[in-house]
Amino acid sequence: MAVHVWKEVKERVGDAFDWEALGAKGLTDSVCGCNSQIGACAVDIAKTVALSAGYPMNMPGVSVNRLCASGMQAVIFACQQVASGEKEVVVCG
DSSP states (O other): OHHHHHHHHHHHHGGGOOHHHHHHTTOEEEEEEOSOOSGGGOSOHHHHHHHHTTOOTTOOEEEEOOGGGHHHHHHHHHHHHHHTTSOSEEEEO
């Protein structure tokens, strides 16, 4: 489901961002809330989703586990990154 959302985000913004160039400068991120990062499920969901949705390899990803508030925390982290000027574009959910 997250891959569909990330693809839709990319499609809706169209050519507004040069993902490859922004990623090369470290100005993008993928943040995803996930509350079951244990055992075989302990992959970085945010990075996996970004790659599966067609974002460039240089776009990092981080998964957040805060149980019921994981998605909300992902959005908060994304807002903080943009507000601080650390990132220009963060896809999150």
